[in-house]
Amino acid sequence: MKILEHRALRGPNYYSRYPAMLMRLDIGALEARPSDCVPGIVDHLSRLMPSLAEHRCSVGRPGGFLERLQRGTWAGHVVEHVAIELQNLIGFSVGYGKTVDSYETGIYNVVYRYRDEACGLAVGVEAVDLTERLFDGRDIDLEPVLSRLKAVRDAHMLGPSTAAIVDEARRRGIPCTRASDENSYLQLGHGHRQQRIQATVTGNTSLIGHGIADDKNWTKQILGDAGIPVPDGRTCDSVEQALEAARALGYPVAVKPMVGNHGRGVSTDVGDDEALHAAYEAARLRHDTVVVENHIRGEDHRLLVIDGQLVAAARRRPAHVIGDGESTLQALVDAANRDPRRGVGHENLLTRIDIDEQSHRLIAQQGHSLDSVIAADAIVWLKSTANLSTGGTAADVTDDVHPEVRYAAERIARLIGLDIIGIDLLAETLTLPLAEQSAAVVEVNAGPGFRMHLSPTHGRGRDVGRHVVDMLFGPAEGAAGADGRVPITAVTGTNGKTTTVRLIAHLLRQAGRRVGLACTGAIEIDNHVIMQGDYSGPQAAAIVLREPTVEQAVLEVARGGIMRRGLGFDECEVGVLLNIASDHLGDHDIHTLDELARCKSVVIDAVRAGGTAVLNADDPRVLAAREWARGAIVFFTLDPDSVPVREHVSEHGAAFTVHEGFMVLRQGQVEARIIAVADIPISFGGRARFNIANALAAAAAGHALGLTAGDLQMGLQTFHPTLGQNPGRTNLIEVDGLRVLIDYGHNVPALEALDELLGSFGAARNLCVASAPGNRRNEDIEALGGQLARMYGVVYICETQPRGRPFGEAAELMRRGAEAAGGACRIEVVLDEHEAVGRALEAADAEDLLVLLVDDVDAAIAQLRARGARAAPAPGA
Numbered sequence: 001m002k003i004l005e006h007r008a009l010r011g012p013n014y015y016s017r018y019p020a021m022l023m024r025l026d027i028g029a030l031e032a033r034p035s036d037c038v039p040g041i042v043d044h045l046s047r048l049m050p051s052l053a054e055h056r057c058s059v060g061r062p063g064g065f066l067e068r069l070q071r072g073t074w075a076g077h078v079v080e081h082v083a084i085e086l087q088n089l090i091g092f093s094v095g096y097g098k099t100v101d102s103y104e105t106g107i108y109n110v111v112y113r114y115r116d117e118a119c120g121l122a123v124g125v126e127a128v129d130l131t132e133r134l135f136d137g138r139d140i141d142l143e144p145v146l147s148r149l150k151a152v153r154d155a156h157m158l159g160p161s162t163a164a165i166v167d168e169a170r171r172r173g174i175p176c177t178r179a180s181d182e183n184s185y186l187q188l189g190h191g192h193r194q195q196r197i198q199a200t201v202t203g204n205t206s207l208i209g210h211g212i213a214d215d216k217n218w219t220k221q222i223l224g225d226a227g228i229p230v231p232d233g234r235t236c237d238s239v240e241q242a243l244e245a246a247r248a249l250g251y252p253v254a255v256k257p258m259v260g261n262h263g264r265g266v267s268t269d270v271g272d273d274e275a276l277h278a279a280y281e282a283a284r285l286r287h288d289t290v291v292v293e294n295h296i297r298g299e300d301h302r303l304l305v306i307d308g309q310l311v312a313a314a315r316r317r318p319a320h321v322i323g324d325g326e327s328t329l330q331a332l333v334d335a336a337n338r339d340p341r342r343g344v345g346h347e348n349l350l351t352r353i354d355i356d357e358q359s360h361r362l363i364a365q366q367g368h369s370l371d372s373v374i375a376a377d378a379i380v381w382l383k384s385t386a387n388l389s390t391g392g393t394a395a396d397v398t399d400d401v402h403p404e405v406r407y408a409a410e411r412i413a414r415l416i417g418l419d420i421i422g423i424d425l426l427a428e429t430l431t432l433p434l435a436e437q438s439a440a441v442v443e444v445n446a447g448p449g450f451r452m453h454l455s456p457t458h459g460r461g462r463d464v465g466r467h468v469v470d471m472l473f474g475p476a477e478g479a480a481g482a483d484g485r486v487p488i489t490a491v492t493g494t495n496g497k498t499t500t501v502r503l504i505a506h507l508l509r510q511a512g513r514r515v516g517l518a519c520t521g522a523i524e525i526d527n528h529v530i531m532q533g534d535y536s537g538p539q540a541a542a543i544v545l546r547e548p549t550v551e552q553a554v555l556e557v558a559r560g561g562i563m564r565r566g567l568g569f570d571e572c573e574v575g576v577l578l579n580i581a582s583d584h585l586g587d588h589d590i591h592t593l594d595e596l597a598r599c600k601s602v603v604i605d606a607v608r609a610g611g612t613a614v615l616n617a618d619d620p621r622v623l624a625a626r627e628w629a630r631g632a633i634v635f636f637t638l639d640p641d642s643v644p645v646r647e648h649v650s651e652h653g654a655a656f657t658v659h660e661g662f663m664v665l666r667q668g669q670v671e672a673r674i675i676a677v678a679d680i681p682i683s684f685g686g687r688a689r690f691n692i693a694n695a696l697a698a699a700a701a702g703h704a705l706g707l708t709a710g711d712l713q714m715g716l717q718t719f720h721p722t723l724g725q726n727p728g729r730t731n732l733i734e735v736d737g738l739r740v741l742i743d744y745g746h747n748v749p750a751l752e753a754l755d756e757l758l759g760s761f762g763a764a765r766n767l768c769v770a771s772a773p774g775n776r777r778n779e780d781i782e783a784l785g786g787q788l789a790r791m792y793g794v795v796y797i798c799e800t801q802p803r804g805r806p807f808g809e810a811a812e813l814m815r816r817g818a819e820a821a822g823g824a825c826r827i828e829v830v831l832d833e834h835e836a837v838g839r840a841l842e843a844a845d846a847e848d849l850l851v852l853l854v855d856d857v858d859a860a861i862a863q864l865r866a867r868g869a870r871a872a873p874a875p876g877a
Contacts, residue, residue: 001075001128002026004107008117010538012606013566014599015098015111020566021083021120023110024102025128027075030135031106036072038135045069045078045134048142049085057081074099075131076108083112083127087119090149102589109589118156122149154344158184161200161450164465172469172476174484175570177542188472189484190569191516191550195472200420201447202472209417213446214259216291219416226415228408229440233293242280243273245292252295254442255279257287263387267358269295278361296426296440300386301397303405303423304453304464305413307471310406312453312462313398313430318383319353319391323374329363330370333382341455342391350457353382353391394452396459397430404433412444419471422448486550488541488569489701492557492603493578493616494596495750496694497536499682499729500578503698505554506725507715511707516544519556520744521727521857525549532858537561541568552705562602563588574704575604575629576614576697580621581749586777597621601628612704614697617645617655634704636696638689640664654703656696661686663699663716665709674699675713681720687760688730690753691721722871728857730757734872735864737846739763742860745853746773747780751787754851758791763849768792769836770853772814774805781810785817789825792851794843797829798836800855807831837863 005024013020035041045052046066055065065081080097087094097112114120126145133140158166162184166176169188177187185198196203201210212218220230234245235258246253255276256266265286267279276292283290304312321332333353336342342350355370359382363369366380374380386392401409405427413421427439453462473482491501498519505517509527517524518540523531525547535543536558544553545568557567580597590596604613605628613629616622617637623644626633635645635655645655645666652668663674677683682691699712707715721730723742731742739761745751758766770788772781788795795818799811811829818827830836837852837860844850854860861869 001028001030001079001132003125003128006121006124007565008114008120009111009566010117011565011567011570012602014563014602015100015109016096016113017605018096018113020096020111021114021124023079023112023124023128024107025076025079025110026107028106030075033135034072034074035069035078035135038137040137041134042066042070044137044140048134048140049082049089051088052081052085055081055085074108075135076101076110078131078134079124079127080110080112082130083110083123086123086127086130086145086149087114089146090119090153092116092119092153103591116153116156119149119153122152159199159449160454161448162186162197164450164454164463165197165200165468166465168463168465168469169473169484172473172483174469174473175545177546179546187546188469189481190488190545191486191553192514192548193473193481193484193486194546194548195484197468197472199447200450200468202419202468204419204472205446206417206419209421210446212416213418213421213444216256216258216443219444220293222415223412223441223444226411228412228415229434231293231296231440231442233291236280236290236292237288239277239280242290242292243276246270246273246276249292249294254293254295255283256291256293256443257283257285258289258291260286263383263385263390266385268384275361275365278357282358293442294440296442297438298426298428301425301427301430302394302448302452303401303409303425304448304450305409305418305421305423306464306467307419308410308413309467310401310409311398311467312396312464313401314394314452314456315397315430316386316388316392316394316452318381318386319393320379320381320383321374323376323378323380325376326373328370329368329372329374329380332374332380333370336391350393351389351391355382359383388449388452393457396453396456396462398453398462401430402433404435405430408434412441416444418444418446420448420468421445486545486553487573487705488545488553488555488571489574489576489705490555490557490567490569490572490603490606491576491578491697491701492559492562492600493576493622494581494583494600494747495745495753496578496690496697497556497558498744499691499726500576500694500697500701501554501556502726502729503682503694503715503719504576504701505552506719507698507702507707507712508552508554508705510715510718511702511711514549514551516547516550516553518544518554520558538565538568545569557603559584559590559596559599560588562599563590567602567606569606571606571608571611572603573608573611574614574701575607575611575631576701577601577604577616577622577625578694578697579616579619579749580625581747582780583747583749584776585780587775593621597625598628601625604629607631612701614700614704616693616697617642617648618693632704634700636693636700638693638696654700656700656703658692658696663692663696665699665703672709674709675716680716682726682730684721684730684757684760688757690750690757691730723861727861728854730754732872733864733869735841735867735869738841738844738848738850739872740841740850740852740864740869742852742854742857744857746771746784747776748783748787751784751791755791758849758851761849764845764847765793766791766849766851767794767796767840767844768851768853769796769798769833769840770814771798771800771833771855772810773801773855774799774803774810775801776810778813781813782817782820785814785819786821788814789818789821789823789827792825794826794840795828796836796840797827798833798854799831800833834859834863841867 057065077099092115094113100109236242254268265283300316422445424443428437518535536556607630611631617635640657640659654667665672677686733740
């Protein structure tokens with residue numbers, strides 16, 4: 001078998017409403033050998049993965065997949081189920097998958113859900129190899145496969161602290177985007193409602209507070225000056241200074257680096273000069289300046305304060321083992337490390353115990369070695385600090401915190417100035433005020449770990465992630481923007497997408513909203529062009545939604561992006577489906593108009609609960625796609641007598657249409673006039689019916705977003721078909737008396753719609769410069785040439801985007817189609833677009849109309865401006 005394509009669909013897509021992996025798989029010779037031709041395959045796979053018995057498959061009950069396997073199914077289908085189950089076996093709960101045959105024999109589109117993208121890709125590769133072995137009857141050892149996949153999982157997984165925040169955010173429906181694979185930097189939410197975190201540091205964490213927490217001396221000064229008990233100590237730059245400090249303070253002392261975390265380089269209960277030398281060297285490995293301070297008798301406690309409130313407290317104990325009277329110390333440590341809760345670093349609830357130089361010293365101080373047999377119930381301490389990252393354990397004591405201790409912890413957070421702070425307190429107990437016992441704050445931590453509070457070794461876990469999300473977004477219930485989302489309006493269809501999204505963005509901006517726009521042509525933020533190019537895919541959506549000022553996102557969604565990567569968002573407020581017409585058929589396994597309709601209906605399927613789907617009631621396939629639409633439905637139509645629309649309106653559904661020369665909103669018994677159609681500039685005085693339809697769609701979307709009739713009227717009458725507001729879309733320009741119309745029609749339906757407008761110009765001749773992108777079927781390119789020949793007296797065929805074809809082939813297909821149409825049209829092939837435009841300008845007279853259906857709009861505009869181009873009035877203006 002051979003994997004032809006393998007990629008993540010990161011949002012709603014053609015195959016699933018949820019993120020999924022898409023593998024285009026050639027099963028080769030196995031096309032002639034389904035599973036019922038493989039002896040023992042069910043038993044073999046069942047022994048290998050017993051949990052496959054739970055897979056329902058299309059049968060709809062547990063064991064359904066094994067039944068299909070017994071009856072006979074193809075290798076691609078087996079790959080799907082193996083990929084799903086491999087993920088389950090390494091801890092990711094997934095269940096959805098589907099395998100669809102393609103138009104090519106033996107090639108299948110295998111789709112399966114994923115939780116982590118890197119793991120999703122890795123399991124697909126392993127699943128293909130495993131399935132091939134299965135069909136060949138070869139032995140399979142699953143353990144190495146799972147080990148490889150776990151390594152991928154561990155390399156990409158979030159730590160438990162960050163994961164706790166992300167899990168709570170997702171539970172509340174807040175979008176979470178991992179901004180970097182290299183660290184725990186994430187964006188929660190979109191646009192101006194977004195918050196950013198890195199581990200447990202938020203975008204609101206004080207830089208000064210972080211600096212204070214990193215500097216132990218500075219921390220002690222601030223807290224000591226405020227009456228908080230802290231250990232007496234000195235900073236030292238040499239071992240001699242450290243010895244002098246220890247002798248002055250009196251042994252035992254604690255030795256730690258000036259800056260550090262996770263207990264690295266910290267030694268406690270240092271009792272003599274020899275131990276001090278070793279402790280000093282351990283600290284110097286972490287920082288040039290070392291702190292020597294009183295050793296405080298008491299247990300190690302961590303107090304977690306979030307948003308000024310104490311939310312959790314834990315008592316921590318250093319890594320240790322308890323003897324059984326039979327085992328050596330080394331055997332006891334090995335047994336402790338076999339605890340499934342222990343892992344490397346922060347990957348698990350507890351950390352493996354590493355026996356380092358400090359451990360050896362501590363063990364020797366207790367009169368033992370690793371070969372010593374430890375008496376029953378005797379405790380051997382292996383670390384001097386209680387950090388979980390060095391193998392320590394924790395017990396939850398949140399319910400036992402004295403009110404005075406709680407107040408002190410919350411006061412410390414205010415004094416240091418941190419929104420999330422971990423306070424390390426040595427105290428005999430938390431049930432008494434600090435003043436009544438031996439107690440001192442030895443350290444504070446910015447970005448503290450949550451592991452000890454989420455899943456303590458003893459006691460119940462605390463949902464501290466919820467407190468972080470509440471701080472960032474407000475309580476889940478009742479807070480404005482509590483889901484971190486901004487309204488997304490997504491527009492798709494075959495023709496009119498760019499004009500419609502630009503008009504919707506204009507309506508919103510006129511109403512005072514800050515808009516992020518992505519379309520074919522540009523990305524605009526707050527009416528500033530920040531990128532130029534084709535931005536109608538998921539990458540553009542991600543760019544817009546990352547922008548911190550965006551209050552409303554308006555996104556053009558093209559078929560290619562849906563098929564390649566899915567939508568760049570999980571749900572939208574408004575989904576607009578304009579029309580379905582022949583274009584790009586044969587690409588990405590979309591060969592029919594019904595398949596194209598299903599592809600584009602992904603946008604209306606992604607509408608959130610309570611959102612709106614805007615549908616073109618004049619297009620039968622769009623009308624049929626309403627079965628996929630979520631939320632409320634708003635129709636738009638050029639036919640005020642449309643039966644489906646009348647039925648919809650009678651049931652108090654909303655619809656935008658034209659009546660007696662006005663754009664109107666109908667709902668129930670109400671008909672509200674919005675604006676005279678002739679007053680909408682892009683309608684060219686009502687002659688451009690395709691732009692009237694676009695205006696209706698934009699108005700319907702604006703209505704769904706809460707704009708008033710006055711907002712719609714103001715926006716519609718101030719949006720012009722100019723190079724500034726809608727570049728490359730029905731821009732009428734005058735060059736030395738010659739009228740030039742720039743547009744982007746690249747399929748037959750678009751040209752047919754444009755032809756209706758051209759008839760109103762009254763030109764002596766219509767000339768055209770046009771090209772066809774090469775990623776269309778031969779018959780579509782030839783049909784385009786034929787339509788051009790029927791519309792124009794002279795056609796100059798150029799080529800700018802071969803897109804997989806030899807240069808000149810698409811132009812030749814257009815020429816062939818144009819000549820086959822017959823008629824009096826003169827055809828010239830001038831492959832260079834700039835030259836073709838120049839040739840057309842020279843050939844046209846003042847009474848003619850030159851239409852430029854060009855790809856490089858900016859270059860054409862520059863060429864026209866060099867000849868003194870200026871905006872031309874619309875016909876009849």
